[in-house]
Amino acid sequence: MEKTMDLTLKVWRQKSANSTGTFETYGVKDVSEGSSFLEMLDTLSEDLVEKGKEPVAFDHDCREGICGSCSMTINGIPHGPEKATTACQLHMRHFHDGQTITIEPWRAKPFPVIKDLVVDRSPFDRIIQSGGFITSRAGSAVDANAIPINKATADYAMDAAACIGCGACVAACPNASAMLFTGAKASHMNSLPQGKAEKDRRTLAMVTTMDGEGFGGCTNVGECEAACPKSISLDMIAQLNRDYATAQLKNFFKPVA
Amino acid sequence: MALSGLTLVLFVMGHMLGNLQIFLGPDVINAYAYKLHHLLPSSALWAVRLVLLGTIAVHLWAAVTLTLDNRKARPHSYQEDKVVQASYSSRTMRMSGIILLAFIIFHIAHFTVRAVPGMQYESEIESKESGRLEMVKVPLVKNGEVVLKNGHEVTTFNVNDMMVAGFKVWWVSAFYIIATGLLCMHLTHGFSSMFQSVGLRNGLWRKRLDRAAHAYGWVVFLGFAIIPISVMTGLLKMDSTGGLVSQVGETAAITDSFEK
Numbered sequence: 001m002e003k004t005m006d007l008t009l010k011v012w013r014q015k016s017a018n019s020t021g022t023f024e025t026y027g028v029k030d031v032s033e034g035s036s037f038l039e040m041l042d043t044l045s046e047d048l049v050e051k052g053k054e055p056v057a058f059d060h061d062c063r064e065g066i067c068g069s070c071s072m073t074i075n076g077i078p079h080g081p082e083k084a085t086t087a088c089q090l091h092m093r094h095f096h097d098g099q100t101i102t103i104e105p106w107r108a109k110p111f112p113v114i115k116d117l118v119v120d121r122s123p124f125d126r127i128i129q130s131g132g133f134i135t136s137r138a139g140s141a142v143d144a145n146a147i148p149i150n151k152a153t154a155d156y157a158m159d160a161a162a163c164i165g166c167g168a169c170v171a172a173c174p175n176a177s178a179m180l181f182t183g184a185k186a187s188h189m190n191s192l193p194q195g196k197a198e199k200d201r202r203t204l205a206m207v208t209t210m211d212g213e214g215f216g217g218c219t220n221v222g223e224c225e226a227a228c229p230k231s232i233s234l235d236m237i238a239q240l241n242r243d244y245a246t247a248q249l250k251n252f253f254k255p256v257a
Numbered sequence: 258m259a260l261s262g263l264t265l266v267l268f269v270m271g272h273m274l275g276n277l278q279i280f281l282g283p284d285v286i287n288a289y290a291y292k293l294h295h296l297l298p299s300s301a302l303w304a305v306r307l308v309l310l311g312t313i314a315v316h317l318w319a320a321v322t323l324t325l326d327n328r329k330a331r332p333h334s335y336q337e338d339k340v341v342q343a344s345y346s347s348r349t350m351r352m353s354g355i356i357l358l359a360f361i362i363f364h365i366a367h368f369t370v371r372a373v374p375g376m377q378y379e380s381e382i383e384s385k386e387s388g389r390l391e392m393v394k395v396p397l398v399k400n401g402e403v404v405l406k407n408g409h410e411v412t413t414f415n416v417n418d419m420m421v422a423g424f425k426v427w428w429v430s431a432f433y434i435i436a437t438g439l440l441c442m443h444l445t446h447g448f449s450s451m452f453q454s455v456g457l458r459n460g461l462w463r464k465r466l467d468r469a470a471h472a473y474g475w476v477v478f479l480g481f482a483i484i485p486i487s488v489m490t491g492l493l494k495m496d497s498t499g500g501l502v503s504q505v506g507e508t509a510a511i512t513d514s515f516e517k
Contacts, residue, residue: 010336023336076339102337109330172341174348175327216330217323220450221348226341235459242456 004030005097009044011056012104014113017120021113023102033093037080038063038070040092041103057116065089065229068164071171072117073104078168078227086166086229106167108176110213123213124165127182130209134189135197147193160188162230172227175216180224182210183236190243200247200256207244258323259454261316262447266473268309269440273480276420279493283417284398284500291397291413313361320354347446353439360436367423395499403501418495424488434482441478445470 006029014021028044035043038060045055061069070087074080080090095101103117111119136142149157161184169180186206189195195202218237225234250256275293279286294302340348367373394412396403404411424430448470452458458466487493 012336073335073337076335076337077341104335104337107331107333107335109332174331174343175323176330177327214330216327218454219323219327219347219350220446220453221343223341223343226343233460234453234463238453238456238458240456241454245456 003033003093005033005092005095005099007031007040007095007098008100010100010102011044011116012113013056013116014105015115017112017114021116031092033091035092036063036088037074037090037092038088057118059118060088063088066164068166071106071119071121071166071168073102073106073171075102078106078171079166079229083226084229084231086164089229106171108167108170108215110176110178110215111167111170119167121165121167123215124167124178124181126213127178127206127209128165128185130205131185131189131202132198132205134195136194149193153191157188157191159233160184160191160236163188163228163232164230166229168227168229169224169232170215172223173216173218174221174223175219177218177224178210178213178215179218179237179240180228180232180234182206183238183240184232186243187236187239190239199243200250203240203243203247204251204256207240258316258319259451261312261319262451264309264312265316266444266448266451268312269444269477270473273477276484277480279417279420279484280487282500283415283496283498284401286417286420287395287413287415287499288397288399290416291411294413313358317358320351324351344446346442347450350443350446353443356439357436357443360432360439363432364436367429368419371419395497396501398500401501413499415497415499417493417499418497420484421488421493421495424485427489430485430489433485437478437481440481441474444474444477448473 006027009026009028010023011026012021013024026044026048028040028047031040031043038058041056041058048055059069059071061067063070065086065088068086070079072079072087074087074090079085079087080094082090082094105111105113105117106119106121108119110123111121113119163181163184165181165185167181170176170178173180186203189202190199220234220237222234224237225232247256275289278289297305346353363373395415397411397413398404424433449458449463449466452462452466484493
């Protein structure tokens with residue numbers, strides 16, 4: 001027979017962006033250990049609706065760990081205690097009967113709370129947008145493998161592209177810095193031949209946008225890497241720093257954009 | 258942060274190697290101090306000092322602006338906040354840095370400006386009116402002989418006695434050892450972190466640099482801390498002749514230096 005558990009949840013409730021939020025404590029009973037964290041929250045919401053209360057709002061979409069929608073800090077760690085796991089892929093078997101779980105939204109000035117656990121992550125969209133276009137041939141589709149890319153480079157770019165933009169790096173960082181996200185997005189394009197042409201311009205633009213959005217500065221403590229559900233490496237931050245320094249140097253002598 | 262840090266990292270190693278010469282005898286450390294003061298014209302010496310102080314100022318300014326920006330980026334802190342992999346040193350850079358700054362101010366006041374009130378600089382100062390160590394000069398000794406210049410004896414600060422007398426005060430030694438311990442912590446993060454900040458690090462080198470940072474931090478800590486420990490345990494002693502005794506023999510040296 002499948003084991004079940006009773007839990008106490010301390011959930012951040014906030015009506016709207018302008019209201020002040022507070023923690024509410026709820027009990028959930030008979031949670032299956034095979035259910036996901038979000039399914040557990042679904043049962044809580046059903047309970048609340050039955051009692052005529054407002055259900056807990058949280059972002060979710062694919063529920064298979066690839067969309068980057070779910071965003072909650074579970075017991076002080078973004079996406080919960082499991083390594084390289086999104087909240088939707090986090091199973092309740094990692095918790096125990098009678099446990100109290102604290103659930104909070106991402107905490108960062110550029111990510112204001114919209115409602116309960118939902119935050120506005122559009123600063124990430126603006127960072128990507130500022131990266132701009134890549135020079136590629138328009139018209140009919142290019143033949144596969146028309147541009148030779150060695151395996152190591154392709155793998156590295158793929159590792160960078162694995163970033164789902166969930167914002168856990170910002171949430172985990174003691175400084176609310178977005179260096180891991182920006183590093184992944186910039187390194188993805190900067191390391192591939194298709195993205196080389198605009199490398200310097202892209203790097204400067206993305207870092208400027210990132211700073212302008214009000215994220216904190218990186219102090220190289222490495223909490224982002226530990227919280228990242230896609231295991232994006234600190235190497236991406238090192239590359240961003242390297243590319244940024246190079247771009248600044250080039251820009252000093254001859255404007256790159 | 259990284260570039261100013263690099264200058265300070267290198268300075269710390271040079272400073273430690275310089276200090277360790279106290280184990281080679283009072284004449285060696287006194288001659289070393291004399292060389293530091295006279296190798297360059299005083300304007301160049303001041304230029305070096307100002308560059309070092311300026312580096313600390315840049316490091317401090319970068320730390321303050323970074324901290325203020327970071328505070329602003331998280332106005333609402335977490336109810337529950339767990340640390341997964343960040344080292345204790347990396348999370349306490351601000352505190353270790355602030356205490357180190359206080360130490361550096363005290364340290365310069367103590368050994369460079371030589372004006373810490375209440376510091377007893379032991380017996381030989383009692384006869385001097387100012388009560389400061391700067392009045393105490395000893396002959397510059399090289400290979401067991403007093404160095405002469407234009408027929409006159411060259412005198413220098415008795416750095417050996419200044420250090421020994423300073424570290425005989427228990428709280429000076431304690432503060433010094435604690436500060437160098439914090440410096441060790443500060444370096445275990447900073448040494449490796451500066452490579453990351455300028456982009457010269459990857460997964461493989463992160464492990465190597467982290468190990469190198471720990472090694473560097475401990476070497477610096479032990480290299481500095483061994484001096485007050487040696488003073489407290491009596492291994493290092495005062496020598497009011499500035500090293501003549503240990504070189505030539507007691508009677509001869511004292512007669513010699515007094516006759517001159």
